[in-house]
Amino acid sequence: MKPGSYGTEEIGSVCLDTKMLVTGSKDAISWLPQEVLGDILSLVPTKLAASTSLLSKKWRNVFALVHNLDFDDSVFLQPEEGKEKRHVIRECFRSFVDRTLALQCASPIKKFSLKYHYDYDSELTHVVRWVCNALDRGVLELAVSIKPRYEPYVRSETGHWKPPLNAKTHGEVFLPPALFTSKTLVKLTLGTRVSFGKLPPDLSLPALKSLFIDSIFFEYEDLCYVLLPGCPVLEELFVCHKQYMGIPYCISSRTIEKLSVQYNSDYDLDCMIGMSFDAPRLVFLDYSDYAVSEYPQVNLKSLVEARLDLRYSKKIRRPDISGLFIGISNIETLHLSANSVDVISRCVKHGVILPVFNNLVSLTFGSKKKRGWRLLPYLLKQSPMLETLIIQGLDGNICDVTLRPYQVKVLHVLGYGGAAKELEQLKSFLGKTECLELVQVEVVDDGIISQTYKDLMTLVGVSVSPKCQIKVA
DSSP states (O other), X not given: OOTTOOOEEEETTEEEEGGGTOSOOSOGGGGSOHHHHHHHHTTSOHHHHHHGGGTOHHHHHHHTTOOEEEEEGGGTOOTTSOHHHHHHHHHHHHHHHHHHHHHHTXXXXXXXXXXXXXXXXXXXXXXXXXHHHHHHTTOSEEEEEEEESSOSOEEOTTSOEEOOTTOOSSEEOOOOGGGGGOSSOSEEEEEEEEEOOSOOTTOOOTTOOEEEEEEEEOSTTHIIIIIGGGOTTOOEEEEEESSSOOOOSEEEOSSOSEEEEEEOOOTTGGGOOOOXXXXXXXXXXXXXXXXXXXXXXXXXTTOOEEEEEEEOOTTSXXXXXXXXXXXXXXXXXXXXXXXXXXXHHHHHHTTOOOOOOTTOOEEEEEOSSHHHHXXXXXXXXXXXXXXXXXXXXXXXXXXXXXXXXXXXXXXXXXXXXXXXXXXXXXXXXXXXXXXXXXXEEEESOGGGHHHHHHHHHHHHHHHSOTTOEEEEO
């Protein structure tokens, strides 16, 4: 817009009359409508936004329109501070949250985030009051992370995590019942290292679409048989356990379409009865865990894409992954980490037969061990419709196996370093196939792009159709 001209401009989703802004005043922002100022303050840290209320009565009214609140006591606390100083700082933090919420009165709120560390159970009364305030104001997205300051688990002599002697393994937190009957919540994030005890049987979250659970301990089967059934429109579920045994052993939902399960400890792994997935509408699965003894039920008939990071533990010497792979055999895209490849190759060695992946068109594969690379020809054989193969780890310990993926049209190489060994392995991958339409290589150093391109042009000219495209990045 030319200087001095009038018109309208759009800020966010609000159209402004720019005539209001051409005033010659240095405080042009004061001419903005209060609703727009509230939207702007919602984008900055809450502590900074709250400080504007000290400017004037008008700005106190503006702050009441801020609809995103973020409170994090870690920005106040430092690990090296003494106990007495921490106590004073926590008092200041609690006072800040109370005053901030009081300034806003009962104005509607969209997002409310709280991260709070506590030493004593009595401190949780503040958390309950703050959460109730957000719920009473019709919050749409709520994130609550309550973490005890003590470390509930310690490393044993073997490197595994275990509960310390004479210490409780997690704090028990009682959040307000209104949290589990909210009619406005669309997204809910709960954590960390706490237990909510027995969930109320009348739990109902009719609008909830996204649920993120980080190291929350539930009563047996409460997650799958109380919480999830109480979320009739849930689409996305994230369950994470760091340094703890992963619970539950079964994820069951009729509605979820996207699922991420991240279990990162093998503590008591040998006591697990197996892992099951019953989610017939699931489209995307991201599963990271130690391979368990069996997967008795895997109902994922709508699954399109899966990312698997299965790790081997000596606690279960012969895991049986056949149930898992039969349950996901209809997928179109499969990403296997190097850990997963190692586990699968162990299982195949002990007699596990992989199903045929009739719909698989894209496979990501990598390994650091020879037995892992020996698995690749078998996987290609079980994937008759495969078109895109993404490989990584050519600089690892690769066995002398010549691969001839006749059906593969696109070969994508990640982490290419340009070493002679990698070039030789890449030559074996190309083989004599005439189906390749594209070879794409991502290098680790931009300085080798030119030489890599020349090497590939030579290989393609000798081994592959000259019509094949080469891309190096």
